[in-house]
Amino acid sequence: MRDSTNLNTKTEMIWNPNKECMSRDEMSELQGKRLRKIVEYVYHNVPFYRNKLQEMDIRPDDIQTIEDIRNLPFTTKKDLRDNYPFGLQAAPQSEIIRVHASSGTTGNPTIVGYTRKDIGVWSECMARCLTAYGVTREDIFSVAYGYGLFTGGLGAHYGVEHLGASVIPAGTGNTEKHLKLIRDLGITGIACTPSYALYLAETMDKLGIRKEDIKLRIGAFGAEPWTENMRKEIEERLGLKGYNIYGLSEVMGPSVSYECQMQHGSHINEDHFFPEIINPTTLEPLPNGQTGELVFTTLTKEGMPVLRYRTRDLCSLLPGTCDCGRTNVRMGRIEGRSDDMLIIRGINVFPSQVESVVLSMPEFAPRYMLIVDRVNNLDTLQVQVEIRQEFFTGVFDTPAAVDQLEKKLAAKLKSVLSISAKVQLKAPNTIERSQGKSAHVIDKRKL
Amino acid sequence: MTIHQLSIFIENRSGTLIKVLDALKEANIQIIASTIADTAEYGIYRLICSEPLRACEELKNANVAVALSGVFAIEIDDQPGRAAEAVKAFSEAGISITYMYSFLLRGKGILIFRTDDNEKAAAVIRDNHLKSIDENDLSALA
Ligand SMILES: [Zn+2]
Numbered sequence: 249m250r251d252s253t254n255l256n257t258k259t260e261m262i263w264n265p266n267k268e269c270m271s272r273d274e275m276s277e278l279q280g281k282r283l284r285k286i287v288e289y290v291y292h293n294v295p296f297y298r299n300k301l302q303e304m305d306i307r308p309d310d311i312q313t314i315e316d317i318r319n320l321p322f323t324t325k326k327d328l329r330d331n332y333p334f335g336l337q338a339a340p341q342s343e344i345i346r347v348h349a350s351s352g353t354t355g356n357p358t359i360v361g362y363t364r365k366d367i368g369v370w371s372e373c374m375a376r377c378l379t380a381y382g383v384t385r386e387d388i389f390s391v392a393y394g395y396g397l398f399t400g401g402l403g404a405h406y407g408v409e410h411l412g413a414s415v416i417p418a419g420t421g422n423t424e425k426h427l428k429l430i431r432d433l434g435i436t437g438i439a440c441t442p443s444y445a446l447y448l449a450e451t452m453d454k455l456g457i458r459k460e461d462i463k464l465r466i467g468a469f470g471a472e473p474w475t476e477n478m479r480k481e482i483e484e485r486l487g488l489k490g491y492n493i494y495g496l497s498e499v500m501g502p503s504v505s506y507e508c509q510m511q512h513g514s515h516i517n518e519d520h521f522f523p524e525i526i527n528p529t530t531l532e533p534l535p536n537g538q539t540g541e542l543v544f545t546t547l548t549k550e551g552m553p554v555l556r557y558r559t560r561d562l563c564s565l566l567p568g569t570c571d572c573g574r575t576n577v578r579m580g581r582i583e584g585r586s587d588d589m590l591i592i593r594g595i596n597v598f599p600s601q602v603e604s605v606v607l608s609m610p611e612f613a614p615r616y617m618l619i620v621d622r623v624n625n626l627d628t629l630q631v632q633v634e635i636r637q638e639f640f641t642g643v644f645d646t647p648a649a650v651d652q653l654e655k656k657l658a659a660k661l662k663s664v665l666s667i668s669a670k671v672q673l674k675a676p677n678t679i680e681r682s683q684g685k686s687a688h689v690i691d692k693r694k695l
Numbered sequence: 696m697t698i699h700q701l702s703i704f705i706e707n708r709s710g711t712l713i714k715v716l717d718a719l720k721e722a723n724i725q726i727i728a729s730t731i732a733d734t735a736e737y738g739i740y741r742l743i744c745s746e747p748l749r750a751c752e753e754l755k756n757a758n759v760a761v762a763l764s765g766v767f768a769i770e771i772d773d774q775p776g777r778a779a780e781a782v783k784a785f786s787e788a789g790i791s792i793t794y795m796y797s798f799l800l801r802g803k804g805i806l807i808f809r810t811d812d813n814e815k816a817a818a819v820i821r822d823n824h825l826k827s828i829d830e831n832d833l834s835a836l837a
Contacts, residue, residue, distance in 0.1 A: 651734075
């Protein structure tokens with residue numbers, strides 16, 4: 249299946265140059281053709297979509313080119329939940345060969361069925377990711393994502409097999425045994441969450457295994473948000489190079505997009521997953537380069553295709569040919585979740601913007617709280633941050649010095665948010681540590 | 696010539712000052728003098744105490760934002776006009792006093808202050824025969 253007609257030095261690390269380096273015209277044509285087919289397919293096989301399209305007075309014939317995608321209805325997480333378990337499945341059960349379920353924090357999980365062809369496409373996309381990272385048939389590759397209902401483990405596993413490297417299905421269980429295998433077998437690649445990679449590093453320290461004792465050289469990290477600082481730390485401690493992998497089970501699983509050697513955004517497998525960026529409030533498509541909500545349409549999926557699925561992830565798209573030779577569009581780092589968007593004085597504010605400013609100043613701990621209120625019909629934003637113990641030095645023996653630090657943060661916030669925020673400095677460890685982004689916001693404007 | 700003062704960031708919330716005082720009590724640290732410079736939302740609690748270096752570590756362990764600052768301590772007779780004389784000596788030398796507080800210890804008046812120029816201030820103290828006291832003296836008095 250691998251295309252080798254176009255091999256040169258650049259394409260050595262490209263699994264499928266025919267698709268990954270396609271001209272833009274050819275790609276648009278292919279996407280248009282596949283969109284027509286998928287709309288026709290769901291119209292006849294998924295009552296949910298047929299009803300939606302009929303309500304909007306759209307017939308499959310109305311969809312001719314990829315641009316026509318703008319006329320199609322959106323699909324949300326709620327739609328998937330409301331149609332639990334198999335309401336959005338398009339293929340008959342006899343064609344479904346695997347089912348994954350994504351954990352829902354509330355209510356029903358999302359059930360996704362895959363046909364044999366879907367598993368093939370997924371493995372192909374995964375092989376593209378791994379090849380971009382530099383994985384070859386010579387590698388011994390450990391999959392340390394959870395195996396099971398979660399798409400990470402099996403998704404990566406099938407990709408490694410498809411590529412032809414040796415897969416070690418380690419899972420997330422026995423970390424010490426896993427490390428022994430990493431060392432004794434000379435495992436060269438690993439796929440896991442970035443936090444598990446750090447846990448591996450900690451366990452190595454505990455066991456006295458040095459990075460010189462192991463041969464790991466490539467890490468495929470995803471399934472949770474991570475920062476450049478985490479990347480540096482993991483690379484330093486495990487002695488490998490870390491690459492981003494992105495995906496979501498509603499669309500496929502890991503392999504929707506992947507970093508190449510340039511590490512300037514993640515290339516989207518857009519012959520299978522068509523991306524759009526929309527304004528989460530107006531739902532209007534946004535031009536390339538602007539940050540908004542990422543939306544995917546599966547162009548080839550048979551089991552459970554989705555039209556314009558709203559991921560809630562906020563990012564921007566970077567078009568143009570990459571220095572690696574690929575032409576498929578890249579997505580930037582996930583900047584936040586659209587659920588978290590606040591509208592303050594008419595301006596869209598994301599807690600993640602505040603986070604990036606706070607993280608950029610070593611004086612503050614990486615914890616913060618946004619307090620939004622309305623005073624005399626005017627929205628107010630207060631940002632609480634904790635001063636870091638190490639940065640509270642002898643110069644802070646007067647309120648004037650503290651005020652200066654507050655002003656420095658306020659100025660940075662203003663330049664990033666475009667609205668002014670009042671900074672309130674808090675003592676160390678007084679802001680609650682929290683998991684979800686929404687836990688960083690108190691909105692008192694209940695009118 | 697300076698002594699250690701603890702500068703502590705405390706929020707204007709009930710319980711924050713108690714937390715600091717409890718931690719000091721727990722560590723068996725004796726408070727010799729203290730003052731608070733406060734704003735609407737927080738205060739800087741300035742503290743002269745026994746074993747300031749150990750006190751600082753103990754407070755850090757208790758998650759308190761604390762730092763050590765160098766301040767001058769001079770002893771003046773407990774009589775009217777003595778503090779004014781001392782301050783005058785500094786202003787005549789062109790030194791500004793960032794903040795100052797005073798207290799009585801065993802009948803002696805102690806003036807604590809920070810200046811924008813410690814070297815010059817030390818010279819003024821010598822030239823004017825002001826009685827600078829160090830941490831040992833303070834502990835002995837306390
Ligand atoms: Zn690239």
